[in-house]
Amino acid sequence: MGRVSKGVNCSVVGCSAKAEISLPADRVSRYLNVSKESRRAYLCKPHYKEFKRASKKEREMERARYSGL
Numbered sequence: 001m002g003r004v005s006k007g008v009n010c011s012v013v014g015c016s017a018k019a020e021i022s023l024p025a026d027r028v029s030r031y032l033n034v035s036k037e038s039r040r041a042y043l044c045k046p047h048y049k050e051f052k053r054a055s056k057k058e059r060e061m062e063r064a065r066y067s068g069l
């Protein structure tokens with residue numbers, strides 16, 4: 001995860017907030033509707049939280065699946 005230089009906007013479609021975090025676009029696009037113009041996705045704070053929440057949920061579901069064997 002990288003810090004973002006000033007003046008970069010969030011990559012989520014329809015969001016024009018200032019980006020705070022950059023992540024690999026293919027990872028973020030599984031959860032959020034980001035433009036894939038570059039290999040990095042830039043997220044504002046609220047969208048980063050949303051991404052974390054969504055990806056955490058999936059990890060918990062995976063864990064439940066494995067422990068249910």
Ligand SMILES: [Zn+2]
Pocket residue numbers: 010011012015016017043044045046047
């Ligand atoms: Zn955003």
